[in-house]
Amino acid sequence: MQPRGAEDLSDRNAPQDAPRDARRNSSLDYQRFADTPLQRAPFDHLIVPGFLRPQAREALDAAFPAIGRGGSFPADSLDCGPAFAAFLAELRGPELTAAVAAKFGIDLAGRPVMVTLRGQSRAKDGRIHTDSAAKLITALIYMNPTWDSAEGRLRLLRGPDDIEDYGAEVPPERGTLLAFRCGPTAYHGHKPYVGQRRSVQVNWMTDRAVLRRELGRHGLSAWTKRLFGFGAGAGTGTG
Secondary structure: OOOOOHHHHHHHHOOOOOOHHHHHOOOEOHHHHHHOOOEOOOOOEEEEOOOEOHHHHHHHHHHOOOOOOEOOEEHHHOOOOHHHHHHHHHHOOHHHHHHHHHHHOOOOOOOOEEEEEEEEEOOOOOOOEOOOOOEEEEEEEEOEOOOOOOOOOEEEEOOOOOOOOEEEEEOOEOOOEEEEEOOOOOOEEOOOOOEEEEEEEEEEEOOHHHHHHHHHHHHHHHHHHHHHOOOOOOOOOOO
């Protein structure tokens, strides 16, 4: 069933007045995003290979901040150079928010955006879970040149108990976008993989109070990893 009010929201959120030159210079392929239909099973999602434009992939690959440990790190806690900082600013910008809002039929106007990065996957990562109720939409952009391993491929699951019972599987290859509506049945996970597995995660949050709480949780985990060389218990989910 189409979400209530989705048609009106699409008109309201669509980036009607975006300058064409800005789109042409963007790292993101908004037309490819718009042309990809929303899938309803096992929960609302879309997978967009090539969402990161070819001309941007190598530059952003080289500019991806060094992350030598597992876990999820707030983007602002990392040493990002100018090229990657500009990319992050676009992810937080109004055009992506409008495109996501229109696709999912949800009003994201005024919703705060959280951006976190992962660079390494640990054996404990990938456990089946749903994202917190503080998150409305999750979007993942993968930054790995190729992905030959059968492990580490994110699966969208039909339930909470079986990693093999999945409706879609996403290899975390560079430039691929996965976006999904968060909810109590939006189970996802992957088979354990140890090694480099880079991703950028964008979350549209319910309000600024929960954004501050989530950033504080991730920030504390990142701080303890830097200081002591181990995590603070956060960031064992998936990206």
